[in-house]
Amino acid sequence: MLTLLRNPTFTLFFLGNAISLIGFGLNLISISWLVLEETGSELALGKIMAAATIPGVLLALFAGVIIDRMNRKWLMVILDIVRMVIILVFLSALLLNMFTMMSLFIMVFLMGIGNSLFWPTAQAFVQQLVEPDEYFNANALLSASYQTGSILGAGLGGLVVHYFGVNTALAINALTYLISGILISLAPFSYQKRSETTERILTALMKGFRFFQQNLGVLILGLTTILADVAIWGAMSVITITMxxxxxxxxxxxxxxxxxxxxxxxxxxxILAGIGSNKLGRHRFLLVCYIISAIMAWISPGFFHVVLAAFAYLFMGLHNNSARICIRTTFMEQVPNEIMGRVQTILGVYTRIAVITSVIIAGWIVENYSVQTGMNFTSIHFIFAAAGIILVFLIPKYRPIIVLKSGSAV
Incomplete structure (x- = not known):
């Protein structure tokens, strides 16, 4: 795994991406705290989170074609700088006492546009940088940067907001995007223009749909296991702060x-993803990870101290992200690089619709019932992901997608 970091292009991209995601986490806690301070409503927070996700639904189908046609390195640099500018404009409004809920909606909507382009671009860029036998290790590092960067960013943001306030957290957020853009811009990368750039957008887009039509097992796996990500970015983005x-x-x-x-x-x-996959087999390991994640979500509101709940979150992060590494690797193995952007963004539309639905339902549940009921709802996301693994395994022609041949690494 560490041999990948000897590649200067991958290393600079990896560091830039991780720092960018720390910024995303800072942004998440800053916005969440602002909403709850202004409204005291979990449902309002759910609506704000939905507004951040809607651009992904509106743009994602065409974003996939853009990602597959453009120089992915410079697209990420541009998106970092644009997101920095958006944060600075909003921060200026806060400092000048010009804050309104409408300005917050506009900011999260514009940030949602940038995020909906950046994340699938990063995933497709990694596949472009490494050889197939490095997919697992590259994806392990990338997934670690996604989860660790964004979640630790939110964790750090919680402490920054507590001790220094929302404005300081947003200022650091803007700085992270600047640093990320600089690092990625310095990554050596020779872009080769693809021969299909004159292809009609609709024709190019249909390639992604045709891939799923011909690979229904991959589609089933994607539609179900993505719900584990929806649990984190959907329901729990509303519930954790209220808990x-x-x-x-x-x-x-x-x-x-x-x-x-x-x-x-x-x-x-x-570390766990590689060991667990080798010891149990990828399909069994995925099932164990999703079941443990569901249990941790279910028990997290029932402790007598927040530190114990935090340890439940630690085990949830350990197992949910292990599963994420395995699933992302499976997609890299199954999807050709030239259509990866389109496939990612087709799934991205589904993911964002699911996130919008999840945050609004979670906000409504917590506001009208309880945090425990909300976390029961969160657990159901992981149960559906586990059901997807079982379904793919039970259909013989799809089973090879998640059951590796003897002697294969993870």
Missing amino acids: SRDVYLAGSWGYGIMEGLYGIGALFST
Whole structure:
């Protein structure tokens, strides 16, 4: 795994991406705290999170074609700089006492556009940089940067908000995007223009749909296991901060501890994913990871102290991100690089619709029932992911997707 970091292009991209995701985590806690301070409503927070996700639904289908046609390195640099500018404009409004909920909606909507382009671009760029036999290790590092960077960013953000305020957290957020853009821009990369750039957008887009039509097992796997990501970016983005504030009376610092330990678990998943897949087989390991994640979500509101809940989050991060590494690797193995952007963004549309639905339902549940009921709802996401593994395994022609040949690495 560490041999990949000897590649200067991969290393600079990896560091830039990780720093960018720390910024995303800082942004998440800053916005969440602003909403709850202004409205006190979990449903309102759910609506804000939905507004951040809607651009992905509107743009994602065509974003895949853009990603597959453009120089992915410079597209990421541009998106980092644009997101930095958006944060600085919003921060200026806060400093000038011009904040309104409408300005917040506009900011998260514009940030959603940048995020919906950046993340699938990064995934496709990695596949372009490494050889097939390096997919697992590259994906382990990338997934660790996604989960650890964004979740630790949120954890750090909780402490920054608690001690220094939202404005400081947003200023650091803007700085992370600048640093990320500089690092990625310095990565040596020779772009070769693809021969299909004159192809009609609709024709190019249909290649992604045709791939799924011809590979229904991959589609089933994607539609179900993505719900584990939806649990984190959907329901839990609303519930965790409320759990810390109302169940454990720990405010933003408790949120920081919970998210921080989830991120630490995600970091160590780079080790567990390889060991677990080799010992149990990828399909069995995935099933175990999703079941443990569901249990950790279910029990997390029932402790007497926030630190114990944070340890439940640590085990959730460890197992959920281990599963994520295995699933991302499976997709790299199954999907040709030339259509990876389109395939990623087709799934991205589904993911974002699911996230929008999840955050609004979770906000409504917590506001009208309880945090425990909300976390029961979260657990169902992981149960559906486990059901997807079982379904693919039970259909003989799809089974090879998740059951590796004897002697294969992870």
